Amino acid sequence: MTTRIPNPLRGELGVGSEGEFRIRFERVLAHAPGRVWAWIAEPERLERWLPGCVIDARVGGAVRFDFGDEGTATGVVTEAVPPGDRGVLVHSWRWEGVPDSVVRWTLEPVAEGTLLTLVHSELAPDPAPDFATGWHVMLDALALAAEGEPTEGAWAALGEVAEFYA
Numbered sequence: 001m002t003t004r005i006p007n008p009l010r011g012e013l014g015v016g017s018e019g020e021f022r023i024r025f026e027r028v029l030a031h032a033p034g035r036v037w038a039w040i041a042e043p044e045r046l047e048r049w050l051p052g053c054v055i056d057a058r059v060g061g062a063v064r065f066d067f068g069d070e071g072t073a074t075g076v077v078t079e080a081v082p083p084g085d086r087g088v089l090v091h092s093w094r095w096e097g098v099p100d101s102v103v104r105w106t107l108e109p110v111a112e113g114t115l116l117t118l119v120h121s122e123l124a125p126d127p128a129p130d131f132a133t134g135w136h137v138m139l140d141a142l143a144l145a146a147e148g149e150p151t152e153g154a155w156a157a158l159g160e161v162a163e164f165y166a
Contacts, residue, residue, distance in 0.1 A: 033083035
């Protein structure tokens with residue numbers, strides 16, 4: 001049986017404009033930037049789409065993505081600008097066995113709601129397909145949660161999404 005991938009819009013893996021290897025996603029969410037920010041920054045909302053993870057969305061705040069047996073990424077918020085016209089959240093990403101990297105979330109208003117751009121940069125190419133799989137599924141879960149929908153469909157598609165990036 002095939003799982004339906006909630007959002008088949010693939011992220012981009014490759015060399016960015018500044019010569020760094022990166023993953024880049026763009027997603028349009030049908031909500032104002034302030035509401036999308038709340039789903040990323042408010043612990044009770046974050047828990048609904050990314051259980052066990054913490055993003056303290058203020059400069060110096062702790063970041064922890066706990067994926068159980070898969071591993072844990074930690075980091076520190078280096079920039080946090082809640083949306084007025086544009087919201088930005090930047091944090092480090094430390095994963096055992098790979099060089100440290102940076103994740104940047106940008107929220108911009110568009111006619112349909114919010115353009116969320118996520119860039120994970122300064123990556124080594126080897127772990128990038130696995131990280132892209134994770135970000136893809138997490139962004140699908142975020143979109144579902146923001147719509148008031150269960151997020152299990154996003155997580156159930158993990159294997160199929162991994163085939164996108166293999």
